[in-house]
Amino acid sequence: MDSQYDLRLENVSVYYGSVKALEDITFEVKNNDFIGIIGPNGGGKSTLIKALLGQVPLNSGKISINPEKTIGYVPQFAEFDQSFPICVEEVVLSGLIGQKKVFFKKYNKEDIDTAYCLMKKLGILELKEKQIGELSGGQLQKVLVARALISNPGILLLDEPTASLDVQVKKEIYEILKNVSNEVTVLIITHDIAEIFSYVKSVAYINKNLHYHGSDSKMRKNVLELTTGCPIEDLVRKEEELMEDFIKTGDKYHDQCHF
């Protein structure tokens, strides 16, 4: 495999029984790319990540992953039981498991420092002794991001990691990802089409098929057109027409409105 590419999908199709989730997807993700995956609900984005992780079988096609790199993953939905007796710090550190010895494993000072530093950055350090079920949705999401980042993975796959976060934290997470993407290949699924273009290096729009994949200056325009279903020029024109209408009618609708 060409070592310039960390992920390569060739004609990948995935079906759940008779339900088509992905069809004939072909694209590559370059070393240290920061790619945003965009598409409608049910478009097969999570399936794409699960295929990369080997969690769903491919009906056809081939996936190659740079064998020298380890993977970090933030799932869209926590698959574990939230009443499980484990605390935040232990969950974050668990991202390191599998790297060192199996028997009588202990986390050393360095591991714990890394964990604390990461948790501080994400604003969850003071939650470190909380049981995992006592967190809010957004706090839990941050814990999962920390667990994925702690092992310094070469490839980071994130499935809507910012879905339940407030604007400030969302920004912080994107900044963190942007920073790590100098050394790490980041693939992120998101619906934040307003913010994502300031951070990513490339985007792919997936709705069963790959409708767009690019990293040029037009990626924003192309994706917005796919997302809204009409050319951006039309959207802009419509807005202008509305504005004209609005001026012409003398705002008679809005007078009745109190807020």
Added chain:
Amino acid sequence: MINAIFKYSFMQNAVLAAVMASVICGIIGTIIVEKKLVSMSGGIAHSSFGGIGLGYLLNVPPILTGMLFAILASISLPMIKRKTDTNADTLIGVFWATGMALGILFIGLTPGYPPDMTSYLFGDILTVSSLYLVLMGILGVILVVLLTSMFKYWRIYLFDEAYMKVLKINVNWFEKILYIMIAMSIVLLIKVVGMILAIALLTIPPAIAKLYSKNLGRLMITSTVISLGISLLGLTLSYYFNIPSGATIILLAAVLYMISYYIKKILFK
């Protein structure tokens, strides 16, 4: 009671069995409760009845054939589930009933008077044999060593198997070992409290412990201590009042659960 322990070897055996059963319960009980394997454990317990019946028919120690059946069930249950995509609950029901039916059939086929099954159904800690004690001791040591030497791995396996797979750790290995340990534990507990009550002894102590702790290691230790307390007390009561030991132990556990629940409610309101 203390005198009786010194005087009668059956009492010494009973006390030893109670201690070892408590270690097994504390560890395996906490695991099956946290991993949501309680009904699967019920299925394994009842499957073993087929093996116990077979033991009588073939005239070999029923515990060995019972253990064989339990281990076979615990290995094939997850395998069939994966292969056929059957609902786990349905499959457990099938194993549960088939095991019982086989047991009844084998015992029916056994020549001569039908053997007395009550000690398998309801347990009898006062007649624990030395074979049992040796097996329990071996299992207890294996459990403690396995758990303490790889505690961090077990915790993540129990908590989030899917992420463990992402980290490229062989989850199957953990699953197989765990299921075999569960199967062996259940069969050994059958002698103490009986097949019908084994699940209760596995689940009530962790449930009590969970009222007070949210740390996996502490949960296991607390459950062990609770099991030990109730089984020794149950043993004493059954000795003095000449009542069935298994039922006494389980009823004590249930009462302790209720008391703990209300204490917690009052203290931590």
